[in-house]
Amino acid sequence: MTTTRAVPAARIVLALQVLAGSLSAQPAPAAPAPSAAPPVTAIRAGRLIDPATGSVAKDQIILVRGKKFEAIGSAVAIPQGAEVIDLSGLTVLPGLVDTHNHLAITYKVDPERKNYYVTVISDSTPLRAIQAASNGIQMLAAGFTIIRDMGNNGLYADTALRQAIEEGWIPGPQIINAGIIIGSTGGQFWPTPEMGIQKHVVYPEYLEADTPDEIVKAVRQNMLYGAKVIKICADCKPWGYSVDDIKLVVSEAAKAGLKVEAHAQTVDGARRAIEGGVWSIAHDLGLDDANHKLMVKKGTFRAGTETPISLTNFQTEAGFKRDVASLRNAWENKVNITYSTDADYWVPGKTRGEVAISFIETWKAAGIPPKDILKAMTTTGYRCAQTEGSRGPIKAGLAADLIAVPGNPLENIDALRDVQFVMKDGMVFKQKGVMTPGEFFHGGPVNGLVR
Numbered sequence: 001m002t003t004t005r006a007v008p009a010a011r012i013v014l015a016l017q018v019l020a021g022s023l024s025a026q027p028a029p030a031a032p033a034p035s036a037a038p039p040v041t042a043i044r045a046g047r048l049i050d051p052a053t054g055s056v057a058k059d060q061i062i063l064v065r066g067k068k069f070e071a072i073g074s075a076v077a078i079p080q081g082a083e084v085i086d087l088s089g090l091t092v093l094p095g096l097v098d099t100h101n102h103l104a105i106t107y108k109v110d111p112e113r114k115n116y117y118v119t120v121i122s123d124s125t126p127l128r129a130i131q132a133a134s135n136g137i138q139m140l141a142a143g144f145t146i147i148r149d150m151g152n153n154g155l156y157a158d159t160a161l162r163q164a165i166e167e168g169w170i171p172g173p174q175i176i177n178a179g180i181i182i183g184s185t186g187g188q189f190w191p192t193p194e195m196g197i198q199k200h201v202v203y204p205e206y207l208e209a210d211t212p213d214e215i216v217k218a219v220r221q222n223m224l225y226g227a228k229v230i231k232i233c234a235d236c237k238p239w240g241y242s243v244d245d246i247k248l249v250v251s252e253a254a255k256a257g258l259k260v261e262a263h264a265q266t267v268d269g270a271r272r273a274i275e276g277g278v279w280s281i282a283h284d285l286g287l288d289d290a291n292h293k294l295m296v297k298k299g300t301f302r303a304g305t306e307t308p309i310s311l312t313n314f315q316t317e318a319g320f321k322r323d324v325a326s327l328r329n330a331w332e333n334k335v336n337i338t339y340s341t342d343a344d345y346w347v348p349g350k351t352r353g354e355v356a357i358s359f360i361e362t363w364k365a366a367g368i369p370p371k372d373i374l375k376a377m378t379t380t381g382y383r384c385a386q387t388e389g390s391r392g393p394i395k396a397g398l399a400a401d402l403i404a405v406p407g408n409p410l411e412n413i414d415a416l417r418d419v420q421f422v423m424k425d426g427m428v429f430k431q432k433g434v435m436t437p438g439e440f441f442h443g444g445p446v447n448g449l450v451r
């Protein structure tokens with residue numbers, strides 16, 4: 001046992017005085033410039049889609065003041081001095097949502113070959129945070145303005161990413177992040193005793209929590225370190241979580257207003273998670289017709305993560321067929337289906353955003369009409385991400401996020417593969433197909449400190 005000697009209070013006061021002196025010797029930082037009137041931008045939209053109704057309005061004017069939409073309509077007056085952006089040859093629509101991605105992890109064919117023990121060992125959390133920043137920019141360029149980042153972020157690289165974007169250091173989508181995935185002993189890994197018991201090799205990729213006390217502690221740890229949604233693994237091990245365990249996670253997360261997503265890959269695990277009251281289910285392996293019907297009853301969101309066959313050799317012909325059939329069944333049952341990718345790997349030649357948008361292939365194969373695919377990618381996504389009152393719809397008072405494409409995604413959903421224009425928080429991120437993110441970069445937290 002070691003003891004520490006108390007430091008005399010006078011010495012602490014002296015030390016603080018010295019510190020204060022050295023701080024005051026520094027030149028005072030320049031006070032932020034007095035905020036000028038927020039800039040006004042008027043966007044001329046040739047077509048404007050409302051994905052909630054599947055309707056199109058022609059020749060609309062969208063007025064943006066500062067970071068928010070102010071007015072939308074065909075007869076909106078353009079104030080003098082407003083910057084006018086001409087998108088009259090394009091279709092304008094709200095930003096897209098990926099409800100399940102992992103921006104701070106990137107499998108490579110070499111050396112991991114989908115064995116992400118290697119990724120976790122070889123990529124530090126700071127390196128993964130930098131990957132996350134880059135992946136976020138790539139997702140935004142593809143039109144994704146909201147991402148739910150569902151764990152596998154090392155030691156909270158996802159919180160750092162969210163803070164960096166919200167404080168104004170870098171461009172990126174709005175991030176709803178999960179912190180560390182909570183699971184019973186082992187998490188999703190089957191570690192060797194050396195890895196598992198000594199902890200330093202595999203962890204902190206998963207937060208182990210078996211007993212009620214441990215579950216409460218794990219949820220609180222994630223909330224303390226900046227998670228905005230809680231992710232659990234319902235059935236990663238045969239011992240998994242019971243309905244009561246899951247109810248405990250849900251009630252603890254609710255104390256801070258957070259919802260819970262369950263990773264589930266068995267029918268029984270998914271059923272326990274739905275009965276336990278989770279907000280969303282990740283992956284479709286456990287989602288049969290009975291579970292879909294139970295999800296409708298409970299209002300559970302579905303983040304099925306249906307990988308297209310053409311994208312990666314991780315997906316098999318049989319797996320693709322099963323994904324297509326499950327997605328089709330969910331749509332027929334009128335489940336709250338969201339667009340979700342789990343796109344946590346590198347496909348050479350594609351950006352992370354191009355990988356994510358490729359998932360429309362599975363939705364088309366399931367025979368889901370474009371208007372319903374678009375609704376899953378927007379309206380239902382905003383509800384799942386809990387942003388519908390602040391960000392998502394093109395509506396006065398909400399964050400000014402929008403994208404524009406040639407063609408009409410309501411007729412051909414592949415139009416979304418060619419996002420030409422992106423606005424986020426009233427600032428232009430991409431124009432004529434080229435990223436112009438300069439105004440997103442700052443030498444300080446221009447939006448204040450975010451925790």
Ligand SMILES: [Zn+2]
Pocket residue numbers: 100101102150282342
């Ligand atoms: Zn995932």
